[in-house]
Amino acid sequence: MLSGFDKYECSRNIDLHHFISRGKLMSADAARKYCEVTHPEVFMVPVCNLHNAGTKIADSRKARKYILLRLIDTFGADYLKEVIDGVPWKVPSAHFDLTYEGIMAG
Numbered sequence: 001m002l003s004g005f006d007k008y009e010c011s012r013n014i015d016l017h018h019f020i021s022r023g024k025l026m027s028a029d030a031a032r033k034y035c036e037v038t039h040p041e042v043f044m045v046p047v048c049n050l051h052n053a054g055t056k057i058a059d060s061r062k063a064r065k066y067i068l069l070r071l072i073d074t075f076g077a078d079y080l081k082e083v084i085d086g087v088p089w090k091v092p093s094a095h096f097d098l099t100y101e102g103i104m105a106g
C-alpha cells in the first residue's frame with residue numbers, strides 16, 4: 001500500500017495495518033469493533049512489515065493521508081467519508097484529527 005510513498009522499498013511480508021492506531025482504539029470498544037469487524041476493508045490495511053512495524057512510517061499523518069487517497073481509488077470518497085466519520089467514538093472531540101476532513105488535511 002505504501003509502495004512509492006518514500007525512499008524505502010516495501011518488504012515482502014505484509015501486515016494488516018490499523019488505519020486508526022491500536023492505541024487510540026484500545027479503550028474504545030465500540031470504535032475498535034467498528035474498525036476491525038464491521039469495516040476491515042477500510043481500517044485494516046495491507047501494509048508491508050517494513051513500513052508498518054519495522055519503521056512505524058505507516059502511523060504518520062502523511063502516510064495516513066496517502067493511504068486514504070489510495071483507498072479512495074478503490075472505494076470512492078463518499079463511501080470513505082461516511083465510514084470514517086461513522087466511527088462511534090465515545091468522546092468525538094478527542095479524535096477530531098481522525099475525521100475524513102482531518103485526515104485529508106494531513
Ligand SMILES: [Zn+2]
Nearest residue numbers: 002010048051
Ligand atoms: Zn511498504
